[in-house]
Amino acid sequence: MNLTANQFKKDFGQMFENLYAFDIKNSTPIQQYTALGNYLRILYSDDWNKTNKKYLGDQVKQVYYFSIEFLPGRMLKSNLLNLGILDTVRVGLNDMGLDFDNIVKSEADPALGNGGLGRLASCFMDSIASLGLPGNGNGIRYRYGLFQQKFVNGYQVELPDNWLRNGNVWEVRKENKSVIVRFGGQVGLVKGANGNLRPTYFNTQNILAVPYDTGMVGYQNDVVNNLRLWSAEIPPEEEIHYHTIAEREQVNKITEVLYPDDSNYEGQILRLRQEYFFTSAGIQSIVHYYKQTDLTWQNFPNKIAIHINDTHPSLAIPELMRVLLDEEDLSWEQAWEITKKTMSYTNHTVLQEAMEKWPIDMLKDLLPRVYQVIEEINRRHIDKKLPLYGSDLTYRTAIIADGYVKMAHLAIIGSHSVNGVAKLHTEILMHDVLNDFYQMYPAKFNNKTNGITQRRWLHLANEELTSLIDDKIGIDWKTNPAELKLFKAYITDQATLKKLGEIKLKNKEKFAAYVKNEMSIDINPEALFDVQIKRLHAYKRQLLNVLHIIDRYVQIKEDPSLSIQPRVFIFGAKAAPSYAYAKQIIKLINALAKLVNNDKDVGDKLKVVFVENYGVSLAELIIPAAEVSEQISLAGKEASGTSNMKLMLNGALTIATLDGANVEIRDFVGEENLFLFGLNDQEVQTFNENGSYHPREIYAANPRLEKVLNTLIDGTIPDIETEGRAIFDSLVYHNDEYFLLKDFDSYIESQEEIDQLYKNKTKWNQKSLINIASSGPFSADFTIQRYAEEIWKIDSQLVHLHHKTFLTEPI
Ligand code: 26Q
Numbered sequence: 112m113n114l115t116a117n118q119f120k121k122d123f124g125q126m127f128e129n130l131y132a133f134d135i136k137n138s139t140p141i142q143q144y145t146a147l148g149n150y151l152r153i154l155y156s157d158d159w160n161k162t163n164k165k166y167l168g169d170q171v172k173q174v175y176y177f178s179i180e181f182l183p184g185r186m187l188k189s190n191l192l193n194l195g196i197l198d199t200v201r202v203g204l205n206d207m208g209l210d211f212d213n214i215v216k217s218e219a220d221p222a223l224g225n226g227g228l229g230r231l232a233s234c235f236m237d238s239i240a241s242l243g244l245p246g247n248g249n250g251i252r253y254r255y256g257l258f259q260q261k262f263v264n265g266y267q268v269e270l271p272d273n274w275l276r277n278g279n280v281w282e283v284r285k286e287n288k289s290v291i292v293r294f295g296g297q298v299g300l301v302k303g304a305n306g307n308l309r310p311t312y313f314n315t316q317n318i319l320a321v322p323y324d325t326g327m328v329g330y331q332n333d334v335v336n337n338l339r340l341w342s343a344e345i346p347p348e349e350e351i352h353y354h355t356i357a358e359r360e361q362v363n364k365i366t367e368v369l370y371p372d373d374s375n376y377e378g379q380i381l382r383l384r385q386e387y388f389f390t391s392a393g394i395q396s397i398v399h400y401y402k403q404t405d406l407t408w409q410n411f412p413n414k415i416a417i418h419i420n421d422t423h424p425s426l427a428i429p430e431l432m433r434v435l436l437d438e439e440d441l442s443w444e445q446a447w448e449i450t451k452k453t454m455s456y457t458n459h460t461v462l463q464e465a466m467e468k469w470p471i472d473m474l475k476d477l478l479p480r481v482y483q484v485i486e487e488i489n490r491r492h493i494d495k496k497l498p499l500y501g502s503d504l505t506y507r508t509a510i511i512a513d514g515y516v517k518m519a520h521l522a523i524i525g526s527h528s529v530n531g532v533a534k535l536h537t538e539i540l541m542h543d544v545l546n547d548f549y550q551m552y553p554a555k556f557n558n559k560t561n562g563i564t565q566r567r568w569l570h571l572a573n574e575e576l577t578s579l580i581d582d583k584i585g586i587d588w589k590t591n592p593a594e595l596k597l598f599k600a601y602i603t604d605q606a607t608l609k610k611l612g613e614i615k616l617k618n619k620e621k622f623a624a625y626v627k628n629e630m631s632i633d634i635n636p637e638a639l640f641d642v643q644i645k646r647l648h649a650y651k652r653q654l655l656n657v658l659h660i661i662d663r664y665v666q667i668k669e670d671p672s673l674s675i676q677p678r679v680f681i682f683g684a685k686a687a688p689s690y691a692y693a694k695q696i697i698k699l700i701n702a703l704a705k706l707v708n709n710d711k712d713v714g715d716k717l718k719v720v721f722v723e724n725y726g727v728s729l730a731e732l733i734i735p736a737a738e739v740s741e742q743i744s745l746a747g748k749e750a751s752g753t754s755n756m757k758l759m760l761n762g763a764l765t766i767a768t769l770d771g772a773n774v775e776i777r778d779f780v781g782e783e784n785l786f787l788f789g790l791n792d793q794e795v796q797t798f799n800e801n802g803s804y805h806p807r808e809i810y811a812a813n814p815r816l817e818k819v820l821n822t823l824i825d826g827t828i829p830d831i832e833t834e835g836r837a838i839f840d841s842l843v844y845h846n847d848e849y850f851l852l853k854d855f856d857s858y859i860e861s862q863e864e865i866d867q868l869y870k871n872k873t874k875w876n877q878k879s880l881i882n883i884a885s886s887g888p889f890s891a892d893f894t895i896q897r898y899a900e901e902i903w904k905i906d907s908q909l910v911h912l913h914h915k916t917f918l919t920e921p922i
Contacts, residue, residue, distance in 0.1 A: 148280030180229030243909030683725030
């Protein structure tokens with residue numbers, strides 16, 4: 112976009128006065144932010160409109176990414192960057208005497224997701240637009256996002272996240288595109304226009320789904336795609352039926368708040384309502400759009416791809432069937448062919464407790480017609496597969512069984528593609544968790560290793576590192592991340608290595624200032640910064656990290672003159688409010704932090720910082736300051752992980768188990784440039800199959816570990832009587848489900864290697880540089896290119912992309 116600083120100042124100043132009717136000199140940062148956001152939205156509105164018109168006019172195939180979570184982060188800077196006016200606007204605002212960083216911080220960070228899955232959806236939206244691909248997001252406009260986390264006496268307390276308090280400059284309410292979503296009632300048969308009987312709903316509760324659209328601005332390519340989030344309202348014509356406040360609230364409740372669980376399934380009816388609400392609204396809106404063309408129904412899958420992000424939107428399958436059968440009069444066979452060709456599904460977990468299944472009666476009462484369709488899908492599936500695979504295998508794949516509707520089964524049977532999110536994860540799906548389906552449909556299964564957008568996670572989050580890379584290898588890595596590998600040429604360039612170290616130190620100082628300001632903790636920027644940032648879950652093993660910290664503490668207390676590499680252990684994590692064990696671990700970390708941070712014997716040798724309210728914005732501050740990336744989940748449990756990629760991209764060295772995408776990271780960066788430890792997934796499986804793991808024996812035989820564990824119950828760490836005992840018992844007496852004791856020794860050993868390496872700054876910076884230079888393959892641009900080519904069959908609409916495939920680095 113062409114814009115000079117002078118033009119900007121003039122237009123923006125005018126815009127501000129039009130909006131607020133007073134001089135910008137007297138304004139607050141929030142007002143400045145609001146005006147700037149409005150200014151930008153208007154600036155790209157023409158491209159937004161044109162992009163939309165082009166897709167419709169050229170009848171190009173489009174993908175719709177259905178996700179119950181999107182976690183976009185603040186959008187001001189990324190829109191400025193993608194519009195190509197970040198520097199211009201920064202200069203302009205500075206000339207006007209305004210504080211750009213303060214304006215940026217005034218934006219609420221929309222936490223409309225729990226963690227990895229939601230953030231992935233947003234990285235994908237950035238890549239889809241930046242590649243010029245015709246793609247749309249479909250989700251929920253939660254009135255309240257993921258809870259705000261506070262620590263009170265070391266315990267997690269959850270507060271509502273009122274992210275819309277000051278409005279939302281990026282969204283456009285499109286009341287004219289509203290649709291009705293129906294719940295409950297009964298199904299009857301009514302004669303249709305062609306004389307056939309068609310199923311019809313009676314006595315339903317009708318909810319108005321109102322879309323709010325947000326532009327997804329592509330990276331300097333004039334493309335603006337659409338993210339559509341739905342909000343539930345009372346239909347105006349039905350106001351008369353809502354007599355009490357309680358009745359009205361029932362409607363608002365549907366899109367009131369994001370469920371804060373990310374790995375533990377609970378069969379709550381409101382959650383099911385949310386799932387059907389945004390799925391049905393999305394399907395109806397796509398069908399309306401499609402009917403503007405004069406294409407036949409058979410052409411539907413040639414023009415529309417619908418992607419189901421985990422099973423949460425899997426009702427899209429019976430819902431599309433319902434619309435095609437009941438409203439468009441297609442035959443079952445026609446509708447089923449179209450549906451299967453349209454739908455694709457990504458699995459994000461192997462944890463049994465996270466697999467969605469709904470009690471039959473709940474689904475049947477809430478969605479009677481959808482349930483009939485699911486029954487028929489199931490009946491035909493069983494009929495067809497029984498003679499081919501026999502009854503054991505076939506019935507294990509039933510959608511309806513044991514009183515439940517199994518959503519993963521529905522998603523697999525109703526899609527043409529099923530993918531995992533990292534090589535190992537996909538292997539485990541094929542050969543273990545979903546093996547029954549893999550036997551039936553081998554061709555549906557494929558891997559799409561996750562990726563991250565280098566624009567937000569390097570360019571915006573780490574501008575200093577970006578300038579260094581730009582200086583050395585040019586700027587093409589921003590559109591072709593494979594070029595990051597050119598940075599390897601500087602592996603022996605002392606000046607570059609030194610600069611790398613200086614940039615890291617600066618980022619550490621910035622984070623240290625935040626910690627001082629917010630938490631009144633002094634951390635030494637010269638210490639090693641060790642980072643674990645992700646949702647709190649037993650399988651992710653934050654507790655193993657804690658055992659290592661306690662081990663250091665014990666050593667220092669035994670010999671206060673001990674010479675040891677000073678480290679700051681940094682945690683960021685929210686726990687699901689109902690996840691008691693995770694909350695006990697939070698309390699433990701906070702209690703340990705209080706103990707070590709105030710112990711005179713310890714001093715700078717050991718600090719523990721648990722930041723409150725971890726989310727996208729804090730990640731942008733922490734990741735550039737990180738030197739060690741903790742990716743220590745029990746092998747076989749983490750589907751992919753994506754913080755591993757962001758940390759590597761910013762020069763952190765990884766300590767990892769061979770889990771999730773750590774496997775590919777190892778492949779690309781080389782075994783000598785990261786620190787591997789612990790059991791592999793096969794070994795874990797063998798222990799589990801044989802029941803041959805006995806943590807009590809390890810406890811009894813390993814005095815070093817015994818000392819560490821005893822601190823949980825002997826009063827060394829104050830104020831954790833209950834939590835310390837529960838955690839100790841889970842490890843020593845309740846069989847340590849995640850093999851912490853087993854992996855302890857090899858983890859400690861790797862951590863010692865890290866300390867040794869850190870002493871040699873040149874070698875450390877060399878490995879850091881190799882990590883940065885090896886992270887190109889983990890760009891979401893590559894991931895999305897593979898989804899586009901292999902699953903969605905959609906093409907870039909950018910002219911120059913027709914001529915060359917610019918992404919060259921396959922995983
Ligand atoms: C389900 C039912 C009811 C309530 C909540 C949920 C629910 C919500 C969110 C279940 C799961 C999630 C989120 C899962 C998630 O974030 N998974 C992560 O996905 C990342 C992207 O693929 C991976 O990198 C991580 O490994 C995986 O844990």
